Amino acid sequence: MLDSPPTFIVGCGHSGTWLLLAILGMHSRIYAIPMETEVFFKTKKAEVETLIKQFDQQALSVDKNRWVEKTPSHINRIGNILHFCPDAKIILMVRDGRDVAHSMASRYSPGRFDMNVSMCAKRWVDDNRNGQKYWDHPNVKVVKYEDIIIDFEKTITSVLDFMGEKYESEMKDFHTVERRWCSPKIEKPETCFGKDYPQYRNWQINQPLFDGRGRWKKMSYRDMCIVTDITGGMLFQLGYA
Template sequence: MTTPSHRPVFIIGCPRSGTTLLQQMLHLGPRIALPAETRIVHTAYRDRREFGDLTDPANRRALAGWITGRKDTKFAALGLDARSVAEEIVAAPPTLGSALATVFRAYARENGKPRWGDKRPSYFRMVPMLLRLFPDAQFVHLVRDGRDAASSLRQMPWYKGDIYSALLTWREAVDRGRQLAARLPPDAYHQLRYEDLAADPEAALRPLCAFLGEEYAPAMAEPHHLARRTVPAERRWHHRTLEAVDTKVVGAWQDRLRDWEVELAEHVFGPRLAELGYAPSGAGRPPSLHLTRFRQIAAVRWRRRHEQEAAERYRRLREPNPVVSLLTGPAT
């Protein structure tokens, strides 16, 4: 008999690829509690040196107050008692990963589940961080046609970029997925397509559940019942999660993108679309003006990423404690 898994699960992917839909589906399974998007993990990791030596209970208490008391961590959205969770963090092993795992374990326990996960599309850029914190993590990468994802992303009220940066984000997510598939063991990385999930949820979810070591539950294919109770009305960009799963927005890029945007998308995506099963339209080469603009943005982002990587190496040299979670095995 297979031992039930307690490995943390992280959903990643380009924004507007259906990650909220998948989060709702997995949360409806019998064992995994997967909350709506939080800002706890990456913000705490970014500021980890500020918390001092966590072998000092006073510093763990300060960290607990930082996690549970800041609005930008979205801790309140978890529906947990802040004081109780803070005491659990103080009593936990003295590492940042253990403190973070304590929060998510409390959320899982509150939902009657033994296992936890987290969802944030931009985690595709942060997998090294997540593996430092949780070396046994499993990653689920949801991919969507880049033309649909980018055209949808540009319409979001919270998105500050343009079509160039949206196309680049999709390309980066796909390339990071390729790297993860090559570097991680088969039991740590699983990729699926939004279009397959929308067309036949059960057929897409069963292999995913097998990867996670979980049983498929029919309720997972009907996440709109949960979404109607949990998705805030003001998040208009998630309104489709309130409806039964369908394929209505598959191919919406054909109405949303202008001709030159389709040309640019298919040019800069190169063979990636076809390799993922998305048929190129056969659009011609984009105007040089738009291609030049895309390359400029790509160059700026490349430099920024390498600067961030250098800064991260510097921060690691001055960490007061190991960051890895020591809370492994069955939740208690």
């Protein structure tokens, strides 16, 4: 039987959720579920309970004491998480919305999908507005992607304190363990579009920590103005402006 409650990583996509999952998965007591389960989008209680039991068994099978799951869109299901798992720890990842919009829009090849920066910026605002309702909940901790970059050990120690765990120095070497979470291949593909995207994400997961701050400055002036206009209020509330 597991001795600690589950942890769920949520947040708007492209906010560092994969990164945090890989880091926490290096802890000697924590099992990282290597997929987005979308468990709290299930409509039947029995389905949710069955999956939770499966996650417990997976952790036990590898001699771990607890598990962590990440589905970014669960930021819109925090109430469901707390209903089914009232003792769960929820880590809400946030990142500068301008960087998120730039990263998200860059994922799609021209003509493949009409995902412009305006849509991406609106998604960031909507997701974080839903998460904002729980910022002060005792079972929820807001973690900034940028803080992991600025001071890795301090930030991850704070996350682990919230979870009731101790920091382990090996966690900073998360990139040394090969992970095939999104694809069986770990090499960088030729593109990050279409069928290559899962492999591209998997390649990213296997890279050392890199500084992805301020990439929004590469946007055109027009896109920069659009994104800033849409995200401005939430950027201010999160301390980005």
